[in-house]
Structures are given as structure tokens and as C-alpha cells.
Amino acid sequence: MTSAQATILLAVVAAAGCQPAARPAANSGSPPAVPSAGAGVVSAEPQEVSDPEAKLLAAYKAAQASQDVEAMLKLYWFGSADAEMRQTIRENVEAELRCPITDIKIEPVEAGRYGPTVEGGIRWRPSLDVVALLTANFDTSHAPPGELATQQIKLTVGRRGGRCYFTVPLRE
Numbered sequence: 001m002t003s004a005q006a007t008i009l010l011a012v013v014a015a016a017g018c019q020p021a022a023r024p025a026a027n028s029g030s031p032p033a034v035p036s037a038g039a040g041v042v043s044a045e046p047q048e049v050s051d052p053e054a055k056l057l058a059a060y061k062a063a064q065a066s067q068d069v070e071a072m073l074k075l076y077w078f079g080s081a082d083a084e085m086r087q088t089i090r091e092n093v094e095a096e097l098r099c100p101i102t103d104i105k106i107e108p109v110e111a112g113r114y115g116p117t118v119e120g121g122i123r124w125r126p127s128l129d130v131v132a133l134l135t136a137n138f139d140t141s142h143a144p145p146g147e148l149a150t151q152q153i154k155l156t157v158g159r160r161g162g163r164c165y166f167t168v169p170l171r172e
Helices: 003-016 051-065 069-073 083-096
Strands: 101-108 117-119 122-126 130-138 152-160 163-166 169-171
Touching: 051 069, 051 101, 051 130, 051 152, 051 163, 069 083, 130 163
Parallel strands: none
Antiparallel strands: 101 130, 117 122, 122 169, 130 152, 152 163
């Protein structure tokens, strides 16, 4: 991926409100069963969040607390994402796992808010219709000097088969 492509992708991800993460294997299942939410995480109380969204939130906290890249990747619905997007998402997940969560919430969003967008002449759409937005803040105080550390992410959430997944930007 060229520097220009990476810049465009990051702009798309920011505009779409989601962070890529992926691997070549197709996402064929639901988020893993997860014990109670990660210890030590202060969480904002979600408002009007459905049970599938609460399960996604708990699975996210558990994967983050255990720094389990593969468990985190199972929380994404990749749809027809290409290998390059899958690798970008994997790299983003690896980066976000470097710092602990300080605050996390998931909130419903109005339909169509995170729909298709055009960046750099490329039309992007989320892999699922977006129904909620997860916002997580991270403690970057122990990140090595000079290293870029993720301070906040916003991941769009969609539903499929009665379960919630993080969406992935797809080229149209």
C-alpha cells in the first residue's frame, strides 16, 4: 500500500467512524463467548443498548484485556473486504491493544449516518448497516516516547444474524 493509499484509507476510516482490522480468513462466526467485562475498565453506562450490542461490548473488553488479536478480529464483519483491508485492520487492532482502555461506551446511531462515503475518488460503504457506535479511550501514558499510540477509537457496529459486529469499509 502506498503512502497516499494509506492516507486515503485512514481518512475513510475516520469518516466512516470505524477502524479497520482483519485477516485473510473469512469471518464465519459470531463473537466468542466471553466472561464478564475486562477488570479495571471504567465504562460509561450505555443508553438504550440492545443485548447483542452489550455482548459485543463485553467481548471487546475481554479481547482487549487479554490482548488477543484473533479474538478481536472475530468481532469484525469483513464481508467482501480484500486482503489489503484485512491486513490494515489487523495492524490497527494490534496497535490498539498496546494500551489499556480507560473508558468505553456503545451508543445507538440514527440510520444512514455512517453510510456510503467518497474519499479520494473512491466510494466506500460499511460492511453492514450501522446501528451503533463504540467509543473507547486508552491510557497512553506508558507508551514508548515517539511511538504513535491510539488515544481513542470509534468503531461502527452493525448487526447480522441477531449478533453485532464491527463494520469494515468496503470499496464499491
